[in-house]
Amino acid sequence: MEQQKQFEMAKVYAPREMEDRIYEMWEKSGAFKPKIDKSKKPFTIVMPPPNITGQLHVGHALDEMPQDVLIRYHRMKGDPTLWLPGTDHAAIATEVKVVEALRKEGRSKHDLGREAFIDRVWDWKKEYGGRIVKQLRKLGVSCDWSRERFTMDQGLSRAVRETFVRLYEKGLIYQGWRMINWCPCCQTSISDAEVEYEEQNGSFWHLLYPVKETGEMLELATTRPETMLGDTAVAINAEDERYRHLHGCHVVLPLINKEIPIVCDEHADMTKGTGVVKITPAHDPNDYEVGKRHDLPMVRVFTYDGHMTGKAEAEENARLIAEGRATKDEPVVLDCGVYAGMTTMEARKAIVRDLENLGLLKKVEPLTHEVGTCYRCHNTIEPMVSKQWFVKMAPLAKPAADAARNKDIVFVPERFEKTFLNWMDNTRDWCISRQLWWGHRIPAFYCDACAKVHVSREDLTVCPDCGAPLRQDEDVLDTWFSSALWPFSTLGWPDDTEDFNYFYPNSVLSCGYDIIFFWLARMVFSGIEQTGKCPFPVALMHGLVRDAQGRKMSKSLGNGIDPLEVIEKYGADALRFSLEIGVAPGADVRLSEEKIETYRNFANKIWNASRFALMNMQDFAPKGVPSKDKLALSDKWILKRFNDIVRTLTDNMESFDLGMGAYNLYDFIWSYFCDWYIEMAKHELNGEDAEARLATQETLNYVLTGLLKLLHPYMPFITEELYSYLPGHEGMLIEASWPEAKPEFDFDEEAARMDAVMDVIRAARNLRAEMKVNASKRATLILKPAAGMEPAFRLAEGYLNRLAAASSVEYLGAGDPTPEKAASAVTAGTALFIPMGELVDVEKELARLNKELENTLGEIKRSEGKLANPGFISKAPAALIEQEKDKIEKNKAHAEVLRERIGQLA
């Protein structure tokens, strides 16, 4: 049976053949479902929900990696482990996609109407929403698909509504006219966090406004001349001597000849430009504040779709005002006359041209400045005064910031705590209403009869006060409003469910640092407000994926790596490892196909090491743990080193040093296990001594099995496959056990002696390489062992033969003369000689030995200098002083052997 297995095992690792099969097996076995055990502490992570519009890209792959590694580690440790997956409805992104699809059919969402449009989006969701979820499986994510959630499913919608009503009832959600960011393209408001600033080339137009009282021209500059029709004042600084005579005066707004006041306000900066600034309260955030301070009227000149307002809009507005339905906070709409209906850009040109014709354009300066753009469509944001819903942030931000300051939430790495606090301490109210159809509709109901607003957990049709019919608010909520509840809404909150009670708070939240404000911060304050608990004690951040040159991956640069393609080519394990190895928490990752190839090669290495092990375990029935009696020196050495790596890896996992853990494993498996241990084990495995062979088989099996387990969180597929081949658990899934270091295998002394032997092997190889000896040519190795080392070398002769190409090993006593026609080297007091007859160039040999002697003497001097320093003696730890003394001893012995050899050759 086993015999067959071996021959079935391909010589080359072929991930494609196994990964889908293994994933299916995992899913069928229910391995990813936690077993709730009240006596145990669970380990929980909720997956950042990808957008249903999404296609898997390397960013997702990076996002999943730390989570899957931690989840698999904790599952192996035996913790009831839940990784909860799901998707986000992505209000704007999805709506834009579907609107686009409709446009191709020659229709608009308004042609369909609200209900039909939403049906259409659900259809779209059914068709494409599952795509990313299928693709995620290719990465090997071990989440519990039976608990998959969607931000707009019934339960989560109820959580959203409950949250909204609670916040409203506490006065933490309010509706009002405020300055907001308006995207004329998406035709919706967006939050401050959704504005991205881009550097753009623009102009600085210097305009002249005539002063009514004095007739002089007041020069001011603007980057947005199209807003001038909405100016309701001009501001100067009260301290500005240049304009002291204008206090209380007015200017006549050109083009519409409207008289507006000159006001004194701190916003006017004397050091900038002419110190005069035009004030457009309806279209600029700063001017809005100035307007409030001076009780200036607000005049709106832009429509919500990016045109200049005209007669129709102005009349509609006038009507509302006349009927008393417009509040004081609401801007007055201007009929822009000849400019009406123009886009803002057309109006800019026309207004500048007209001003120039009037001689009121003094000059135009080019400038580059940061312009706010929509994070979705990248069109320029227009600041607008608009009626929206807001979350009052101050009372929510305070406890969230406290949680970070009290370390109820810890950031990994630490520095992101500052980013988080900086935002929490300065955040402004959150605009949560979006003028979209796809999303959670705002549960506010208006009564036109009694002008009341009802916010309710249930849909209302008639006014509870007056019985008149109600109409629901047309807007939906910011998509992040629902994702902010993700750590608990997915577990059944607001109901008192078993999942919620057991798995909340979550254990860790892992996401990219680019969504700290969008998501993480909002989860923290929402969790604290709604559940009274910080939703997770640890925020593990990761960075961005970049290309080999460190650039962001983007379609326009064409430098993207398609994860599905590279999985197809190199396997998911290779991709996973590439994204994790050597990456410090929070650091960006450079990814290239070459890098992925390197770790595919690593997988192949493991594959072949296992193949080797299996070939040598045909006749072997493991007892599980090697018995100590017959272990070879190399067995003891690897058992000790394996203990070390188990301890290290466990530390790495517990401290979230996942990149370090991967690196440690790579190094251990390739160098310690493959290059050294397997090569040495060949001696015992091919030897005559049946008991020694058995002991090595036990060791090989024990260590390899353990290594596969340690590597499993990073490379789940190949480790699962190989594990199932190893004797003792053929066909089994990797059991839920994380390896433990066994103190009885801490063979410190033997390991140290083995290391000394390895030094000699390296020195011999080095000599041979320098002498350009053909690797297949064997030669006698003559050793003059350091004190007490001869027994170790005798035990290790098999390794010396095999790894240092020694045809035989001879030993010299302390007083014995050393061979002359030999290349020589000294390591830790042991001298080694390889007789090479005439090949040896005595001059070169001497030069080399002298150089080494010089180095050694230098070292001794350095150590002696240290020890001669009274400060060092009195303050350094005793162990270090001992170490330094020890070093002198060793180096002296080393130098002695070198001198002896030099003396003999010279």
Add this chain to the structure above:
RNA sequence: GGGGUUAUAGCUCAGUUGGUUAGAGCGUCACGUUGACAUCGUGAAGGUCAUAGGUUCGAGCCCUACUAACCCCACCA
């Protein structure tokens, strides 16, 4: 303007609370293939740890200043 990060070998990066003669991968060069693996092995070359001070018995690591690159937030009339 506020906050943050980075600077170590040709390239990409490690380097834990300060404690050997600063490491790895890739690349380069030399040698090597008959049975785990050329998706491989062995060996070598290559670094004044950005700069200047400081603290310390001791600094790649801590502090200050400076230089350069990058990121985030705010602002730019």
